[in-house]
Amino acid sequence: MAKLVECIPNFSEGRDQAVIDGLTQVAKSVPGVTLFDVQSDPSHNRCVYTLIGSPEGIEEAAFLLCKKAMETIDMTRQTGAHPRMGATDVIPFVPTMDITMEECVALSKRVAKRIWEELKIPSYLYEDSAASPDRVNLAAVRKGQFEGMPEKLLLPEWAPDYGERKIHPTAGIIAIGARMPLVAFNVNLDTPNLEIAQAIAKIVRGSSGGFKYCKALGVMIEERHIAQVTMNMVNYEGTPLYRVFETIRMEAERWGVRIIGTEIVGLTPAKALIDAAEYYLKIENFDSRRQVLEYHLIGE
């Protein structure tokens, strides 16, 4: 049984290729860690790394990347379209195989502690690692951005979770936390009526009374002349894809509207789809971790 964690650190540099190359070199240097993907965007002035590896390897890689970013990115001179508050801006840890959310939360706290102790960069814990509900959401934590942080840190309710009430002079402050993987799931309707997609999005999304782990918007797909419910499923175990799909089907009937098809954008864990197969095929007592061949081939 191989424990695997995904880590997707975001850094506030998307223009200087030498800085990005330096981070890439560090990302590739840690045993037990595979660098999956690097994406950088000059207008956002930001780069995003996707790493997968053992908990120990990921813990070390996250720290070393943060150290490298501190040494090579100066936030006092950084500008870009994307909101940011630190050289390393955010470090999410995602349980990927044979590891619990609790273990990933503990891992995130060890990393935050070490970053403070050795680099003197403070951090907020967010998502599943958050100490209070108002720190769960990254946008709320980052509000004020790098320039506003010195002031924000002095507010009674915004002491950092690790470190003192002042930013690192050039590296700022970091959001660190564990979260479930996100599945981008879109449902296409056989109507060009945007309002129907918007009404359905409101029904299924957690923020307006729907499924807790579903974020949804109604949008137009102009080239196909159809409306779409576009969703981020932020915890496919708590809110399975098939349940939202069936709810959309049921609600769409009120308008005489049908589902044409759906899309999964980018990566998904196999489990998000296996859960749907289990439901529709009525599979009893299925232990996917033991019975799905591919799980046995990972990390050996």
Next chain:
Amino acid sequence: MAKLVECIPNFSEGRDQAVIDGLTQVAKSVPGVTLFDVQSDPSHNRCVYTLIGSPEGIEEAAFLLCKKAMETIDMTRQTGAHPRMGATDVIPFVPTMDITMEECVALSKRVAKRIWEELKIPSYLYEDSAASPDRVNLAAVRKGQFEGMPEKLLLPEWAPDYGERKIHPTAGIIAIGARMPLVAFNVNLDTPNLEIAQAIAKIVRGSSGGFKYCKALGVMIEERHIAQVTMNMVNYEGTPLYRVFETIRMEAERWGVRIIGTEIVGLTPAKALIDAAEYYLKIENFDSRRQVLEYHLIGE
């Protein structure tokens, strides 16, 4: 992209632990090959190895195991409940990742050729490697067993695919071939009427006009007092699980019978379930090999 092949060689020894240990040692010795499982049965007097690895590694491991079996198993003294015709009785190769059936057929032929050239053991090619339809089925190929093979090999239609028309004196003859992975899929009905399960089994199985890659029987599950359609899905791409499931649901309605639940026995490739999720969730343009996270974590 890592090419992976599964190989499940069967040997005619299930009693002498020293012989089994010798085979296990060989199975573990080849780089690039993981020994997944060893099962032996004294009454069958047979052992079954499950190996997964690179095509090159599997090719080498299959040959070396066959050589070891020739050196340590004497078919002139072998008895057991399970039909058999050789010390190495059958060697199936199963495409597992990023490899086509055609490549596995070619691999099976290279192994059969080398076994003849270096060990002087003849072989029949079966399943997808078979040269003619009457050699596809293992039971037909093995009919006559070890004792009847010298005579069978002289029949005009039963020349071996590799080697001469006579068995190896102590190792016999081997069935070698490529085949799709098998998924054991059972459907439980809310009736104790065995005849209904038998009628449905006849409808869905290929041999009586149903789905080509479905083998099915109706059986009683005495402890639950229900009838079951028990199936081997021998090619889940050609005959997907969901299609057979929906056909059983539709046919069962004729008797007012419903599906209570289903079972997958043992291992299944993730793809057999992902295909069902794609169908029921109507996912458009899904490329599982690229979009399912776990595939990227295998064999790196």
